[in-house]
Amino acid sequence: MMRNAITRLLAERGWSDTVLASRARLDRAHVNQVKNGRALPTVATALAIARALGVPVAIAFPVGSSARRATSCRRS
DSSP states (O other): OOOSHHHHHHHHHTOOHHHHHHHHTOOHHHHHHHHTTSSOOOHHHHHHHHHHHTSOHHHHSOTTSHHHHHHHHHHO
16 A cells, blocks of 8 residues: 555656655655655655656645644654
8 A cells, every 4th residue: 555645656657765856856865754754845845856756746745645744743
């Protein structure tokens, strides 16, 4: 079972976090944190990831997807 939209989109393309980070021109560790809900993306980061994946931001980051997990992780 896929965790979130970014994980699903990466799997569909056969990409790793490293490939996405390179295409989005972002740090691989940060991409991994965003993908796994441990960090909230800035608008610029969300746009870079969506562009690299070739999808609208709303597809890569559906409403309520990673924001809820990152917020709950911070409160722990």
